[in-house]
Amino acid sequence: xxxxxxxxxxxxxxxxxxxxxxxxxxxxxxxxxxxxxxxxxxxxxxxxxxxxxxxxxxxxxxxxxxxxxxxxxxxxxxxxxxxxxxx
Amino acid sequence: xxxxxxxxxxxxxxxxxxxxxxxxxxxxxxxxxxxxxxxxxxxxxxxxxxxxxxxxxxxxxxxxxxxxxxxxxxxxxxxxxxxxxxxxxxxxxxxxxxxxxxxxxxxxxxxxxxxxxxxxxxxxxxxxxxxxxxxxxxxxxxxxxxxxxxxxxxxxxxxxxxxxxxxxxxxxxxxxxxxxxxxxxxxxxxxxxxxxxxxxxxxxxxxxxxxxxxxxxxxxxxxxxxxxxxxxxxxxxxxxxxxxxxxxxxxxxxxxxxxxxxxxxxxxxxxxxxxxxxxxxxxxxxxxxxxxxxxxxxxxxxxxxxxxxxxxxxxxxxxxxxxxxxxxxxx
Numbered sequence: 267x268x269x270x271x272x273x274x275x276x277x278x279x280x281x282x283x284x285x286x287x288x289x290x291x292x293x294x295x296x297x298x299x300x301x302x303x304x305x306x307x308x309x310x311x312x313x314x315x316x317x318x319x320x321x322x323x324x325x326x327x328x329x330x331x332x333x334x335x336x337x338x339x340x341x342x343x344x345x346x347x348x349x350x351x352x353x
Numbered sequence: 354x355x356x357x358x359x360x361x362x363x364x365x366x367x368x369x370x371x372x373x374x375x376x377x378x379x380x381x382x383x384x385x386x387x388x389x390x391x392x393x394x395x396x397x398x399x400x401x402x403x404x405x406x407x408x409x410x411x412x413x414x415x416x417x418x419x420x421x422x423x424x425x426x427x428x429x430x431x432x433x434x435x436x437x438x439x440x441x442x443x444x445x446x447x448x449x450x451x452x453x454x455x456x457x458x459x460x461x462x463x464x465x466x467x468x469x470x471x472x473x474x475x476x477x478x479x480x481x482x483x484x485x486x487x488x489x490x491x492x493x494x495x496x497x498x499x500x501x502x503x504x505x506x507x508x509x510x511x512x513x514x515x516x517x518x519x520x521x522x523x524x525x526x527x528x529x530x531x532x533x534x535x536x537x538x539x540x541x542x543x544x545x546x547x548x549x550x551x552x553x554x555x556x557x558x559x560x561x562x563x564x565x566x567x568x569x570x571x572x573x574x575x576x577x578x579x580x581x582x583x584x585x586x587x588x589x590x591x592x593x594x595x596x597x598x599x600x601x602x603x604x605x606x607x608x609x610x611x612x613x614x615x616x617x618x619x620x621x622x623x624x625x626x627x628x629x630x631x632x633x634x635x636x637x638x639x640x641x642x643x644x645x646x647x648x649x650x651x652x653x654x655x656x657x658x659x660x661x662x663x664x665x666x667x668x669x670x671x672x673x674x675x676x677x678x679x680x681x682x683x684x
Contacts, residue, residue: 285370285371288370288372288383288385289370289371289372289385289386289387290385290387290388291385292383292384292385293383301385301388302354302356302388303387303388304354304388307387307388310387311387350382351356351357351358351359351384351638352359352361352631352634352635352638353358353359353360353361353362353375353382
């Protein structure tokens with residue numbers, strides 16, 4: 267599955283969320299990561315994040331796409347990050 | 354779905370925030386470990402033991418290539434699928450001459466059948482290849498069953514490859530690339546350089562897949578098992594070189610994506626330049642990710658998965674569950 271993660275958390279925890287998310291997904295721009303995950307690693311990612319966020323004030327969103335076939339990704343302005351497997 | 358990371362950039366590769374991070378002069382780049390299968394290193398990297406420990410923990414294989422694109426070696430982490438049973442069966446099939454010959458013959462059969470499939474493809478596209486097909490078929494159907502020793506199998510395979518490589522000139526007519534005959538270590542012309550580069554990638558690819566099974570890569574059947582050398586991946590590569598490496602090669606040259614400028618000469622050796630290597634790797638990866646309908650499994654599988662399935666078939670053969678029959682491409 268293809269997952270887009272966006273988060274809006276207290277500054278005290280942005281680092282923690284970013285560090286954990288980077289193990290699974292690729293950083294795209296501030297507070298946004300995306301990438302291909304298996305069902306299992308998606309679950310692992312969620313439980314990893316659940317451990318560090320404060321559910322009363324932080325917010326983490328996952329957009330889960332079954333396939334990217336019917337999606338389109340358009341960019342306006344600068345490309346800040348993204349997936350590269352040949353680097 | 355796991356990914357392969359190809360690193361052409363140079364810098365320091367390290368474990369950072371529990372993931373893989375490349376610190377180069379102008380940028381710091383993180384790669385998600387969760388979906389990392391193996392890393393192919395082409396650049397000049399600094400790395401330390403901490404990284405190797407991390408790679409072992411995450412079960413990621415690293416393959417290193419030298420400045421000339423030559424294979425240097427692999428970091429093959431501690432086995433995580435241990436099975437004394439499979440190793441014993443592997444050794445048993447190696448030590449018993451008849452059984453070894455049987456498996457070795459299957460590998461050559463698969464290799465020749467896949468080569469023929471390539472040649473037929475180009476024959477259907479109007480290339481004059483009847484002669485080569487005829488010669489190789491004769492080897493496959495006549496000489497191969499008659500072989501009584503592994504050395505003879507090797508010889509038959511070598512002869513078949515000679516015919517095959519000669520036919521490259523027919524397939525690639527009107528292209529600036531010509532095949533004067535196979536040369537390695539070092540390749541003495543661009544086409545040989547391309548073949549060698551592709552083959553070394555296939556060897557490494559299969560090694561990664563072997564790591565993910567119970568098989569021991571040191572015990573091969575067609576290629577003799579000698580001191581500390583991986584050989585099982587070489588056996589399997591015979592089957593997949595035509596299917597993967599050669600198809601990528603014809604794709605790149607047929608579509609004129611590569612030309613002679615992508616090669617450079619160093620002494621008597623020809624090398625693929627970085628642009629060419631990147632392009633090759635990209636095309637190979639596309640091929641590996643592409644899927645087709647697998648008749649037995651009745652589902653779509655990628656070529657990457659196919660490599661693994663082939664290893665499972667060998668494992669079944671060793672355990673006496675089902676005789677091994679090599680993958681032969683039908684299209």
